[in-house]
Amino acid sequence: xxxxxxxxxxxxxxxxLLPAMLFLIVxxxxxxxxxxIYSFEEGYNSASQTYFGVGGYNYSYVLxxxxxxxxxxxxFILVIITVPLSTGxxxxxxxxxxxxxxxxxxxxxxYFLPYVTNTLAVGLVFMILFKKTAYxxxxxxxxxxxxxxxxxDFIDGPYWAKMFVLCFYTIWVVMPFKILIxxxxxxxxxxxxxxxAKVDGTSKFRTFMRITLPMISPMIFYLIITGFIxxxxxxxxxxxxxxxxLNAAEMNTIVGYVYDMLYxxxxxxxxxxxAAAIILFAIxxxxxxxxxxxxxxxxxx
Amino acid sequence: xxxxxxxKKIEKTAKRKKTVVSTVTYxxxxxxxxxxxxxxxxxxxxxxxxxxxxxxxxIPKFFTLSPxxxxxxxxFTTVSLGRYLINTxxxxxVTTAIMLFVITFAAFAFxxxxxxxxxxxxxxxxxxxMIPNELVIITNFVTxxxxxxxxxxxxxxxxxxxxxxxxxxxxxxxxxxxxxxxxxAKVDGTSDLKYLMKVMIPISRPTLITITILKVIxxxxxxxxxxxxxDDENYFLVSNGIQEIRENGFGRENIPAxxxxxxxxxxxxxxxxxxxxxxxxxxxxxxxxxx
Numbered sequence: 001x002x003x004x005x006x007x008x009x010x011x012x013x014x015x016x017l018l019p020a021m022l023f024l025i026v027x028x029x030x031x032x033x034x035x036x037i038y039s040f041e042e043g044y045n046s047a048s049q050t051y052f053g054v055g056g057y058n059y060s061y062v063l064x065x066x067x068x069x070x071x072x073x074x075x076f077i078l079v080i081i082t083v084p085l086s087t088g089x090x091x092x093x094x095x096x097x098x099x100x101x102x103x104x105x106x107x108x109x110x111y112f113l114p115y116v117t118n119t120l121a122v123g124l125v126f127m128i129l130f131k132k133t134a135y136x137x138x139x140x141x142x143x144x145x146x147x148x149x150x151x152x153d154f155i156d157g158p159y160w161a162k163m164f165v166l167c168f169y170t171i172w173v174v175m176p177f178k179i180l181i182x183x184x185x186x187x188x189x190x191x192x193x194x195x196x197a198k199v200d201g202t203s204k205f206r207t208f209m210r211i212t213l214p215m216i217s218p219m220i221f222y223l224i225i226t227g228f229i230x231x232x233x234x235x236x237x238x239x240x241x242x243x244x245x246l247n248a249a250e251m252n253t254i255v256g257y258v259y260d261m262l263y264x265x266x267x268x269x270x271x272x273x274x275a276a277a278i279i280l281f282a283i284x285x286x287x288x289x290x291x292x293x294x295x296x297x298x299x300x301x
Numbered sequence: 302x303x304x305x306x307x308x309k310k311i312e313k314t315a316k317r318k319k320t321v322v323s324t325v326t327y328x329x330x331x332x333x334x335x336x337x338x339x340x341x342x343x344x345x346x347x348x349x350x351x352x353x354x355x356x357x358x359x360i361p362k363f364f365t366l367s368p369x370x371x372x373x374x375x376x377f378t379t380v381s382l383g384r385y386l387i388n389t390x391x392x393x394x395v396t397t398a399i400m401l402f403v404i405t406f407a408a409f410a411f412x413x414x415x416x417x418x419x420x421x422x423x424x425x426x427x428x429x430x431m432i433p434n435e436l437v438i439i440t441n442f443v444t445x446x447x448x449x450x451x452x453x454x455x456x457x458x459x460x461x462x463x464x465x466x467x468x469x470x471x472x473x474x475x476x477x478x479x480x481x482x483x484x485x486a487k488v489d490g491t492s493d494l495k496y497l498m499k500v501m502i503p504i505s506r507p508t509l510i511t512i513t514i515l516k517v518i519x520x521x522x523x524x525x526x527x528x529x530x531x532d533d534e535n536y537f538l539v540s541n542g543i544q545e546i547r548e549n550g551f552g553r554e555n556i557p558a559x560x561x562x563x564x565x566x567x568x569x570x571x572x573x574x575x576x577x578x579x580x581x582x583x584x585x586x587x588x589x590x591x592x
Binding site: 009010011012013014016017019020021023024026027028029030031032034035038089092093096097099100103107108109110111112113114115116117118119120121122124125126128129135136137138139142172175177180181184229233235236239243244255258259262263270273274277278280281284 | 333360411422573586
């Protein structure tokens with residue numbers, strides 16, 4: 001009797017879990033195993049679903065593909081520029097927000113807007129602002145010439161110009177999340193510490209370095225880690241600016257390379273796509289581990 | 302006497318310093334606000350300029366004296382913007398609804414029921430949270446293609462109806478509901494399902510609303526999966542639609558009409574955000590990631 005009851009309740013528990021489990025097995029667990037299998041199947045043909053052998057050829061192909069190397073280079077540049085810069089600016093802005101009373105809500109609302117906009121749609125606006133066409137130099141170039149510079153095509157022009165727009169847009173897109181997190185972290189620092197510092201006559205800068213930063217360091221590191229992960233996966237903002245043919249624009253990212261291998265004009269190679277995706281995963285995992293190690297030494301919990 | 306003037310002097314410099322600092326702060330904050338708002342202003346402005354006026358401006362103007370709504374009419378007639386919007390609405394509503402159903406039951410099982418293997422199952426669920434989408438999307442693409450579900454709503458919707466993270470979030474919330482309520486209900490002979498519906502869901506409404514909003518934002522902006530899985534224009538979502546408009550629609554140069562489309566696509570989420578501002582921001586700081 002008791003045994004039957006236990007069995008019944010177990011069954012019930014699993015029954016409630018069933019929908020979630022089914023979806024997770026089909027769309028997550030199975031694909032996760034499958035992607036590794038794909039990545040080792042050499043010469044896979046998606047039409048006949050056959051392959052020649054098993055080995056590391058896909059990895060070596062991907063690692064020697066100039067498009068992939070370009071994508072890796074682009075992604076690393078993007079990560080190295082945008083993560084520190086966006087975190088730094090977000091810290092500056094959050095400190096600013098926290099020190100004012102009037103208009104504070106308004107600023108916070110405005111700063112959050114990019115989060116709720118469609119990356120593709122607003123990317124198009126950025127493209128128009130920066131693009132130089134036969135009819136018009138575009139607004140940004142107008143500003144540059146006003147200040148005495150010479151105009152440059154940021155969308156179809158030199159590499160550094162394109163990279164600049166990409167970094168700028170990426171920072172614009174990731175800022176709301178960082179400002180939000182840092183503002184709430186800053187406002188939760190215990191006011192008594194500041195009062196104590198004031199009594200001691202500590203300068204504002206010193207207070208910030210010695211009290212504020214250590215107190216919010218867990219949140220800063222959280223943002224740096226998620227920032228790294230997010231920037232390594234950059235894709236849709238790049239498409240928004242430069243269109244879908246990213247290899248031709250020399251602006252492809254690792255994720256973009258994966259999708260190009262999978263689908264589209266250059267697609268039909270799930271094995272190469274899998275190998276590239278696993279390489280990306282390995283890079284992200286390594287960087288995250290390094291980040292965690294560094295944070296263990298420097299973060300005060 | 303002398304001391305008194307000294308204090309006044311100190312007070313004065315301190316006050317002046319304070320004014321300078323707060324002015325600099327406001328200037329800085331305003332600069333960033335302008336950077337954030339300007340693209341929005343520019344897209345609305347451009348969408349109101351007529352095609353001829355826009356193309357004759359070699360130096361772009363910061364305002365327009367003859368606004369026109371013609372571009373909005375063009376956006377709906379020349380390309381299938383209406384279709385994209387309907388598709389995205391269907392996709393968003395159905396995905397969110399199925400997801401809420403799935404995660405509520407899973408969270409209930411983890412939070413309230415006792416069964417064999419629960420802890421191990423939960424551990425497996427948690428570890429799945431670390432799997433990036435890019436790793437599983439390749440096989441999902443092949444699976445959906447093989448099932449002949451490309452260019453169909455099931456193919457679009459089904460892979461994104463579970464979220465381990467939201468299950469986790471909801472489970473934490475369910476666990477805060479005191480056990481005594483559950484046992485009282487049991488004594489009254491209430492079934493588990495009824496308890497879930499009548500007690501747990503109403504109590505956890507704030508969390509469910511937060512999850513709903515976050516999912517709606519995610520669905521409305523999703524681009525990668527829909528792009529892989531649809532190449533028939535009748536199934537495009539807004540993101541793919543905008544990409545299509547950019548590459549083929551309107552003739553490449555009709556930028557005002559493009560901007561009208563961009564405005565139409567952006568408005569729903571911005572309105573949603575302004576209505577549920579507190580909820581959205583609170584929800585994102587608890588469980589959002591973007592960047």
